[in-house]
Amino acid sequence: MTKTYYNHINGEWLSSKTGETYSSINPANKEEVLGVFQRSDERDVELAIESAENAFLEWSKTPAPKRGDVIFNLINLLEDQKESLATIITKEVGKSFREAHGEVRKTIEAMKQFSGEATRLTGETAPSQDSDIFAYTIREPLGVVGVIAPYNFPLGIGIWKIAPAIIAGNTVVFKPASNTSLISVKIIELFEKAGVPAGVINMVTGPGSVIGGAIGNNPKIKAVSFTGSTDVGLALGRSVTKRGAKMQAEMGGKNPAIILEDADIDKALDSIVVSGFLDNGQRCTGTSRLIVPKSIAKEVTDKLVDRARSLKIGEGFGENVDNGPVIDENQLNTYLHYVSVSLDEGAKLAYGGKQLMDNGRDKGFFVEPTVFTNVTKDMTIFREEIFGPVIAIIEVESYDEAIELANDSDFGLSSTVYTNDLQKAFHFVRNIQSGVTHVNMPSTYFENQFPFGGKKESSIGPREQGSTALDFWTDYKTVYMKP
Incomplete structure (x- = not known):
């Protein structure tokens, strides 16, 4: 019997308000159903946002190095489960087992880099024009943020978007690609085992036009990071930026x-x-x-x-x-x-x-x-x-x-x-x-310690990964202090 999977909201696995489901199949054998998932709508997104809002106050006050401990824990979990994760990727995406192993390896490498970013969430000091003033900057989280991931690297991209978002102190509403929902359930399970508190990461599955639209248009979502097609990314970017929120999109290439x-x-x-x-x-x-x-x-x-x-x-x-x-x-x-x-x-x-x-x-x-x-x-x-x-x-x-x-x-x-x-x-x-x-190298080569992103219609907003990974997920506050 095919297993049914649920949305993850406030630390619990919940049925969609719609009562509707869809299936994820093996593209190598379309007769094999890998799982049944929730076909959610705006009501489920609202519930996830509410959960993330409630979790934000405590999570944002957790010291950044302790938030980084979660990512450090994730490294060992990924290592322990790399065979099973690669198996799911091969079954759900269709890529060769060799390439699926490569995706897990790159995800582990990314987490090694991100786990240290929690201790580098730095501001700056500069001399004031007044000798009695001490001036400096600090970086603060944005609030509730949205993450919309694609199918082609569902483990890697899903995790390396969520990780810097929560390191920075934000709470997340995660919308995975519908045809890679099973590996996305595993992402949530991994973060839970790594020590993420209830409500910090919430996952809602369902049609991109519905769930993505609900995330993009909701004023409580302070930033959205998206990877996918250029047409969808540009449309989503218009929805997000017109209400004053931040948008990051990695889109098409030729x-x-x-x-x-x-x-x-x-x-x-x-x-x-x-x-x-x-x-x-x-x-x-x-x-x-x-x-x-x-x-x-x-x-x-x-x-x-x-x-x-x-x-x-x-x-x-x-x-x-x-x-x-x-x-x-x-x-x-x-x-x-x-x-x-x-x-x-x-x-x-x-x-x-x-x-x-x-x-x-x-x-x-x-x-x-x-x-x-x-x-x-x-x-x-x-x-x-x-x-x-x-x-x-x-x-x-x-x-x-x-x-x-x-x-x-x-x-x-x-x-x-x-x-x-x-x-x-x-x-x-x-x-x-x-x-x-x-x-003299493949155009696909990358290393996670370097910023990643494009020009023209390939990208919107600050770069992902590398030394700039936290730029998108934080705001600067400038402090002037006079004893």
Whole structure:
């Protein structure tokens, strides 16, 4: 019998006011239901906000280092449960067990960094113009905040949004992606075991348009951190900021990679496979535009097609599986739509482009890693995020044209260049319009001790992670003291 899971409000597991539920399924086998969850509405959000409000006074007065102890405790819990957590991620997201393990590992690394931030919640002192005045600043929590997490890294992103929010002294209303609700229940259980008091973190499941809207429009929510599509993030940002609250959004990307003639092409393509194909391209930082000089375009294309052909696509627990299925039928249809549009607009399909239905894969949402050539800047595949394992190859005459095309996008999240020319590497870093950039590395590479975020329509508000992680979650208070 399939287990039913509930909202988490004030330390208790509660049914939704609606009495309605939905299921989370295994995308590798859509006949397998992983759990039944609450299809909540605005009334449940109100209850969660009330719980968070009641918990805020005591939690905000808890010394920051003691709040940090919770995150330190979380590290050991994640270590102890890494196998079971990776198993749930593979079943619910569809990614390979190897990649699921990687997500748990990155989450642990993030918590090692965040646990120390509680002792670095610092202000500053500066000399006053009056010798009798002592002046300084302190950082204070905002109040009740909202966290809206995506499906592609449900454990990692969920936790690394919640952790700095509560370290700063805020209380949280958490809305996970509906198709990764099971791992989100585990997030709540982990925080409870780590010592988070009742009401500090509350979780409400249900449709994004309903729950996200209720969080975005409620004046009691002082800040919202969101990761997801650009269209949704921009709309949510307008709702949040028009009432004077703070908004942080990490959204879409159409991330470019440039391979120059002097690069080690084989090593470059090893990175392109990691950043463009693995996890089925369901990464906001994934490489989707590959820009190459015409002189090496054929070699790059042939070798990339060979690598795409060699990838093993199957159920995530299979031996040596590189990619599992995409997350759901909607994402499958999105992939197929962009393949069709690209062909209609004149792009050439070099490899892939179809759903895989053999060897039991008809039960899930499996797709081929896909390579398009003859792509021009006026094509949809050059402009719009697909969030699938699709790489568009664009040929150029020069490095100057390459970087011009790389910057020709509404997005500006991540980027990378492959070259052994130090001068061009530095020029690229200075001139590329992205919040994260790389030289001779996958566009998906990141470390949690550094700030993460994009430019243009890829991000709103202060950066996540790193030394800036607490900036979004706190306000400064300036104090002038005269004895």
